Amino acid sequence: xxxxxxxxxxxxxxxxxxxxxxxxxxxxxxxxxxxxxxxxxxxxxxxxxxxxxxxxxxxxxxxxxxxxxxxxxxxxxxxxxxxxxxxxxxxxxxxxxxxxxxxxxxxxxxxxxxxxxxxxxxxxxxxxxxxxxxxxxxxxxxxxxxxxxxxxxxxxxxxxxxxxxxxxxxxxxxxxxxxxxxxxxxxxxxxxxxxxxxxxxxxxxxxxxxxxxxxxxxxxxxxxxxxxxxxxxxxxxxxxxxxxxxxxxxxxxxxxxxxxxxxxxxxxxxxxxxxxxxxxxxxxxxxxxxxxxxxxxxxxxxxxxxxxxxxxxxxxxxxxxxxxxxxxxxxxxxxxx
Numbered sequence: 001x002x003x004x005x006x007x008x009x010x011x012x013x014x015x016x017x018x019x020x021x022x023x024x025x026x027x028x029x030x031x032x033x034x035x036x037x038x039x040x041x042x043x044x045x046x047x048x049x050x051x052x053x054x055x056x057x058x059x060x061x062x063x064x065x066x067x068x069x070x071x072x073x074x075x076x077x078x079x080x081x082x083x084x085x086x087x088x089x090x091x092x093x094x095x096x097x098x099x100x101x102x103x104x105x106x107x108x109x110x111x112x113x114x115x116x117x118x119x120x121x122x123x124x125x126x127x128x129x130x131x132x133x134x135x136x137x138x139x140x141x142x143x144x145x146x147x148x149x150x151x152x153x154x155x156x157x158x159x160x161x162x163x164x165x166x167x168x169x170x171x172x173x174x175x176x177x178x179x180x181x182x183x184x185x186x187x188x189x190x191x192x193x194x195x196x197x198x199x200x201x202x203x204x205x206x207x208x209x210x211x212x213x214x215x216x217x218x219x220x221x222x223x224x225x226x227x228x229x230x231x232x233x234x235x236x237x238x239x240x241x242x243x244x245x246x247x248x249x250x251x252x253x254x255x256x257x258x259x260x261x262x263x264x265x266x267x268x269x270x271x272x273x274x275x276x277x278x279x280x281x282x283x284x285x286x287x288x289x290x291x292x293x294x295x296x297x298x299x300x301x302x303x304x305x306x307x308x309x310x311x312x313x314x315x316x317x318x319x320x321x322x323x324x325x326x327x328x329x330x331x332x333x334x335x336x337x
Contacts, residue, residue: 015060016064017099017100017104018100019057019060019061019064019066020061020064020066020096021096021097021099021100021104022057023057023061023066023084024084024093024096024097024100025097025100026047027086028047028057028061029066029076029080029081029084029085029093030084030085030086030087030093031046032067032074032075032076032080033076033081033085035075035076036075037070037073037074037075038058038073038074038075039072039073039074040054040055040058040072041054043057043058043074058074061074062074065077065079066079066080066084067080083151084096089150090150090151090154091147091150092147092148092151092326093147094140094143094144094146094147095144095145095147095148095326097140097144098140098141098143098144099144101140102121102137102140102141103121103290103293103294106120106121106293106294107120107290107293110289110292110293113292113293114292117292118296119292119293119294119295119296120293120294121293121294122294138198138199138202139202142174142175142199142202143175145174145175145177145240146174146175146176146177146206148240148326148327149174149175149177149178149239149240149327150177150180150181151325151326151327152177152178152239152240152270152325152326152327152328153177153178153180153181153182153239154181154325155323155324155325155328156178156239156268156270156323156325156328156331157181157182157185157186158323159321159322159323159330159331160268160321160331160333162182162186162189162235163186163188165189165234165235165266166188166189166190166234167189167190167191167192167232167233167234167235168182168189168190168191168192168233168235168236168237169191169192169194169229169230169233169235169236169237169260170191170192170193170194170237170239171194171223171229171236171237171238171241171253171257172194172195172223172238172239172241173193173194173195173203173218173237173239174193174195174199174202174203175199175202175203175205175206176193176203176206176207176210176216176218177206178191178237178239179191179192179193179207179212179216180206180207180210180212180216183212183215183216184210184212189215190215190216191215191216191217192216192217192218192219192230192233193216193217193218193219194218194219194221194223194229194230195218195220195221195223196220196221196222197220200218200219200220203218204218223253223256224245224249224253228256228259228260229256229257229259229260230260231260233260233261233265234261234262234264234265234266235261235265235266235267235268236257236260236261236265236266236267236268237267237268237270238253238257238267238268238269238270239268239269239270239271239327239328240270240271240327240328241253242269242271242301242306243271243272243287243288243291243298243299243300243301244291244295244298245295245297245298246297246298246299247301247305247309249297250301250309251309251312251313254267254309254310254313254315255313255314257313258313258314258315258336261336262336263336263337264335264336264337265335265336266333266334266335266336267310267315267333267334267335267336268331268332268333269306269310269331269332269333270327270328270330270331271284271300271301271306271328271329271330271331271332272284272287272300272327272328272329273300273301273302273303273306273320273328273329273330273332274288274300274301274302275302276302276303276304278302281329283329284300284329285300287300288300303320303330303332306318306332307319307320307332307334310332310334311334314336314337315334315335315336315337316334316335316336316337317334317335318332318333318334319332319333319334320332321333
């Protein structure tokens with residue numbers, strides 16, 4: 001018998017997100033790092049709250065798989081220990097925090113975005129979503145992107161063999177999560193990040209922290225406005241880039257990628273890919289809705305669409321490689337003949 005229970009689960013989705021977000025806000029998972037346990041009474045004292053809300057927070061976090069309970073004590077689940085403890089290599093809390101502060105509230109006005117076909121998180125008549133002058137927002141946005149990208153880069157590296165490449169150009173590479181992860185794994189690889197000047201400054205900090213200044217560099221530029229992309233690379237990466245723009249803009253960028261690569265050079269498009277029927281998976285379709293909230297022309301596309309565009313740009317042997325990560329569920333790869 002069909003029931004409305006799945007609808008209630010959708011209704012409750014926001015409750016789960018906000019429970020996660022407040023746990024990150026309070027530093028709950030970082031405080032429990034390394035196997036520490038905490039009781040309701042201890043949590044109430046530590047977080048300065050009554051026992052009733054402490055009990056509810058710990059129980060809800062456990063129900064979501066973020067905490068585990070043993071006796072009267074709660075401790076981090078493996079999921080929280082790996083991804084919600086600040087300082088861990090694949091810390092995901094920055095994405096949770098950014099979404100809570102800057103994405104969640106505009107989603108309350110999604111009907112407005114659908115009617116007007118305009119973003120809600122910024123005013124395109126006053127600024128660019130990627131070129132804001134607010135230093136705090138810049139830091140929060142690119143930290144969130146790094147948080148999402150680092151593990152995605154790991155998954156991509158396991159799905160696609162970068163071992164045959166020597167020089168990577170990461171177009172719109174942000175704070176450098178992909179080059180850092182790939183170069184740490186592959187000693188023969190060198191990389192260049194192409195992004196806006198203030199983003200390059202953020203990337204250089206991350207590169208220095210990773211000890212990779214001799215192998216990863218950042219070049220300031222605008223990949224949409226510059227007449228040509230930097231040459232001298234045998235693989236170009238577009239990770240979580242093309243969903244920000246419309247088809248015409250993406251086709252033009254792919255044509256410039258083709259021109260920048262030598263014969264035999266490869267292109268890798270890493271994205272949350274829709275199926276050909278445009279019925280899912282949910283993470284790709286819902287990211288498309290988020291592009292309505294956050295961009296002027298962005299949407300999520302299918303692997304087949306990318307394969308077609310790559311062929312039209314002159315690439316050959318295009319194929320889709322599937323994997324599982326927060327920022328992508330697959331990559332479309334092709335080469336310049």
